[in-house]
Amino acid sequence: MRGLWVATVDNIDWPTAPSVSPEEQQEELLTYLDLMVEMKMNCIFFQVRPVGDAFYESEIEPWSEFMTGEQGVAPDPLWDPLAFLVEHAHSRGIQVHAWINPYRAKVRTSLLLSCMPQKNSNKGLDPSHMAIRYSEYAYPYGSYLWMDPSAQVILDHILTVVDDILVRYEVDGLHIDDYFYPFPEGGLAFPDEAxxxxxxxxxxxxxxxxxxxxxxxxxxxxxxxxxxxxxxIFSISPAGLYRPGHPEGMPPPIVGGDPYEDIFADSKLWLESGWMDWFIPQVYWAIAPPEQSFPEVLSWWLQVSADSAQKLVFGGTAIYKIEPPSDWDPQEIVDQIEISRQEDFRERFSMGNVHFSAKYFRDGTKNITEHFKGVYSKDAAIP
Known part of the structure; x- marks a missing residue:
């Protein structure tokens, strides 16, 4: 696995801005695909639903504001980014996995929720948006608008959206990341008491x-x-840590946050139970620090897989940390790839990496593309 996450929320990776014309947006996608071919990468995880919206033509959810500048407004001239990406990626031998966020309905940077009264938290949403249709289960929380994961109607809606994607598009799989319940903000309680x-x-x-x-x-x-x-294929990329210091979790000296308690994600259970095909933990730490060491964290997940469902594990890497404040040398990521390939790791189903995020390769930050040409010198088939 030589995967690349392409994030669309807040225009992190694509498109560079909602004001970019459809023709320029297409050129930007092709630039990513051609760069992946050059770098011998083989799988793109494309964020098609960041906040209950759509980066594809949908009768269920509105066009994304991150694509057109206003939620619910179609691109002009009309085109379908997911269909376009699937066609051009497959012609280059690259898999496409549709990446969705299940419960997140709005983010601060697009709506400034944290500065707005709760009664206005739906401002800017298209009438077809899930937070309007199911407003009784839409909760302003800190800097977000969030759907209630306990509501059956919300789960049914998510499943309808995914079924629609899988019926109409020849994507190779469906992917979710580490957003479940929101991460705690400012001591606020998530308002699901009712x-x-x-x-x-x-x-x-x-x-x-x-x-x-x-x-x-x-x-x-x-x-x-x-x-x-x-x-x-169904894949999940949960937060990298699991219950540090707990008898069922990662042992000392690993320390840090606990997604099991913070966002109610029992990712170890998912892996042990085999509820996905690919497990892609976000191992976003350097090799050296013992408190959160890339090889130690990845090795723990590999052992969980080896001892249970024996699913493929791809360590997610933090390409974004080559910029300040972390300011890693790109060689750090190259060394992490090499560690992922070690025989002991391979024997426990370590079969490659996925990198966050795509724009650093596009921009050639710290000449990272040249660093990768050494470690990705030959073509590779997805396991």
């Missing part, structure tokens, strides 16, 4: 925390089953 009370009143016995994890577990299982019913 739906939890409904669960308890109907006889539910799980604690609030376990109930939230159960909601996410159900989504992960249902998504996987749906993707497999279409004979496609």
């Amino acid at each position: 739906t939890y009370a409904e669960y308890v009143s109907s006889g539910g016995t799980l604690s609030l925390e376990d109930w939230r994890r159960d909601n996410v577990n159900e989504m992960v299982q249902d998504l996987g089953n749906l993707v497999w019913s279409h004979d496609r």
Whole structure:
């Protein structure tokens, strides 16, 4: 696996701006694909649904504001980025995996939610947006607008969106990242007390925390089953750490945040249970620091896979850290790729890497493309 994440939220990687013309947007996508061919990369994870919107022609959700400047407004002249990408990537021997965010409905930088009264948190949303259609389950939270993961209607909507993508586009798979419940902000409690009370009143016995994890577990299982019913690949890229210092988690000296508690993501359970085809932990740390060491964190995940479902594991790398404040030397990433290839890692299903994010290759930041030509010197088939 030599994968590349192309993020569209806030125009991180593509398009460079909503004001860029459709012709220029197409040229930018082709530039990425040609660069991937040159660098002998073989898989693109393309963010098609960052905030309940669409980077493809949809009758279910609105066109993305990050593409056209206004949510719900179609590109003019009309074109379909996902169809365009699939056609031109496949002609170059590159796989395309549609990357969605299930619950996130809006981000601060596009709506300035943190500066707005809650009653205005839906401002700027198209009438077809899920936060309008299911407004009773749309919660302003910190710098976001978030859908309630416990609501069956929200899960059904997500599954309908994914089914539509898999029916109409020849994508090779469906991908989700590390956004489940929102990461805690400023000590704020996620406002799902009403739906939890409904669960308890109907006889539910799980604690609030376990109930939230159960909601996410159900989504992960249902998504996987749906993707497999279409004979496609299902992949997940969760946060890199898992319960540091806990008996069931990563051992000392690894320390750091705990997504199990913070965003209710039991990613170890997902891997042990085999609920995905590809597991791509975001191992966004350098090799040397023992508190969060790339080889130590990746090795722990590999052992979990080897001891259970034996799924392929691709270590996600933090290309973005070659810029300040981290200011890594690109050789750090090259060395991480080499570590991922070590025999002991290979024996435990380490089969490549996925890199975040694409713009650093496009921009040639710190001459990173030249560094990669040494480590990606020959073509590779996706395992």
